[in-house]
Amino acid sequence: MAMRDVTRREILLAMEEYDRLGQEAFLARHGFARSHTYRVAHDGRAYDSKAVVGVAHGYLPGEEPLRPDQFSGGHGHALDVLRRAGFTIVSQTADPLTEDKLLALMGKVRMSRSSGRPAPHQAVALAWAFGRARRGEARLVPWSEAEKEIAGLLKEHATDGGRPRPDYPVAALTRAGLWELPGWEGEVPPAHGDGELRRWFAERQPESGLTEEVYEAVRRSGTTRVAAVNLLVQRYFPDDDPRELFQAVGLWDDAVADDAPDATYEEAAPGGEGGDTAALYRRLCESVEHAEARNGRGRRAQRVRSDPIRSALARRAVLARCGGRCENPGCAGQPDDFTRRGQPLLEVDHVDDLGLGGRDHPETMAALCPNCHAVRTRGSRAGELRAVLLAVAEERHRQLYGER
Template sequence: MALADITGAEIIKAIEECDRLGRETFLRTHGFKRARRYLLSHNGRLYDSKAIIGVAHAYLLGQGPLEARAFSGGADHAVALLRKLGFAIVDSFGAEWEAYEWLLSRLDELKVNRSSGRPLLYQPIALFWAIGRAYRGEARILSWTATEEAVRSLLDRHGMRGERPRPDYPVAALYHVGLWELRDHSDSVPTAHGDSALRRWFADNRPRGGLVESAYDLLHRSGEARVAAIDTLLSIYFDGLDYGPLLHDVGLYDNEIADDLTADGIEPLSPVITAAQYERLCRIVEHQEGENRGRYTPDTSYNPFRSGTARRAVLLRSKGVCENPNCTGQPADVTAKGTPILEVDHVVDLACGGRDHPSRMVALCPNCHAIKTRGRSQEELRAVLLEVARERHIHWITIKDD
């Protein structure tokens, strides 16, 4: 293996192969994962920097592709080589924040159909379906037949304001605001107005489509972006409606909904970034449990979407360490995947009047969790943990001002 032998010509060949195969097939074929931080920018498109280097090696005379484990993709290795060869590198921490802001601004600016006097649910139902697919890592681009059947069924079951089972309405609307991609059509896409002409266009063209790639990738990776997008749509469209069955149906009513996609080699976030994330997640939790909570859903004691968001905030705050100040377990141990062995728990159970909020929740190792749940000293520990949760919440809300 000699990374130094790779030139710009081999990099271009690897890029061209990625373009031919498509990103997912390219990565799967060569055994690489998506880059979490550093991306190669070329002709307006982004590529996984480590995978490009690994495949470029195969274009050297007499060589084959490198395995992902054979070299580092970090700033001092693969990224340094690409920069030396004159290629532009994008730090996806900054790029991800821009994508996050872009996505939420698009959702905030959706043209809401209020022909019935209240916002119709065509667009959010289609978006929730697509967000669920992104969350699970399912195919981004589908045939029109598959999209039509899935979205029609959801509209039929969850259209609570007189929506007709017409998937062409939301897909056309989302296409024109830049959130949906449509392929394989010969005519320009009509606006989401009228009736027979719109129906006929989709019947004649049968375009493949799905969320635009930047939104799909962000919603797949980032739990914070996922819950922020869902909360934005709920606040615009679902006042007074029980959204639980819809979120459950599309796979978004989940305690892990706010978790990030784990990947090898993720660099730890700085305390300031973590504090900002913590604050944003808390705002979503508070919006969900606020004065509109009872109008959103009758299930006010347990809501997996709200609980999952609060759980993620607590895990961020804990930085992988048990929050019991007197922990005697194995707080430094990790799972086989390298993640902390922590369980997020309500200090006071919801059934006993506890609050689904990070200020009343803690991250505990299994031993401390068992003591808190059934230990002889559980009452004393609960009192300690209540104060710990309160103090840590205040600290992380205010740390950005330090």
């Protein structure tokens, strides 16, 4: 038997024992500590996630409960078992990693350079891990698996002439606080040299992956995910087109900015930390324009392919700018209802149609309620409304971004 054999039946039996004994007695009986990061919710109650899974293992035929040191309570172990069985995971992190904090952490990573250009090895490793997070795959994987997969991506997409050695970028990212090698005491050797670092990984064969808070930030919030990918593009590929790398890891498609089903509105909301809408809007517009320059002025011509990262950043900028309200000054009444996740019922429209050569840029886009969006696209007054919305978008863009 293994953890993958634990089903909803065994978990419910463990929860019944938890309820019967109470939290303190249950944890003491099986040697677990309280969960500080995640709990599992069921019937209006919250349970210590790792303890419940460990005890559930003991309800398998012929098996004993697992001890805390026999498995991980995070992704790849306990949380995956609970999600697979249909339970909801509740984050208990008092200060979750915000988008701004993640970008700041990524920006402090000391990049290596090859021939005067940024070496892409760290970006390749992070792209691999971000793709796993987006798909909800195990956060931590055996080093043999991580090494093989990252090395394959390095051979294919790191064209700077460097060796496809995953241990170099992983060591650097671990020291920067983005990566985790749990279960091994002592510092990882510096991410340079050769023999010592290779031996360290070969002898220990550690599990490897993003830290829990980085994994959760990228997994849950589509806007955070897009911002992180965009930063990788800007820092590590200033003169190259990295879309094949991001396509390979599952981070370059029209749904890349979608939130995880269990993300809350607060996690996915397009507001900036500290509520500075103008600063957030300027930052997003600068990222869009950086992508425009990379992709040939952003025109949707046949020679220029779609850039979902640019599109996602532009859409988020418009939603931040509108403040949750329809941008049609003649709106007859935005619906009072919200989406199932508590978001305003708004759709972002390319007023200057992409199919006719329009820009994928907030200056020519507007946030519209479903009624106004229908008028703009199918109504008899679509032409009049188009002119009004272009003027509104340009004026609001100038107010927040300034003259360029």
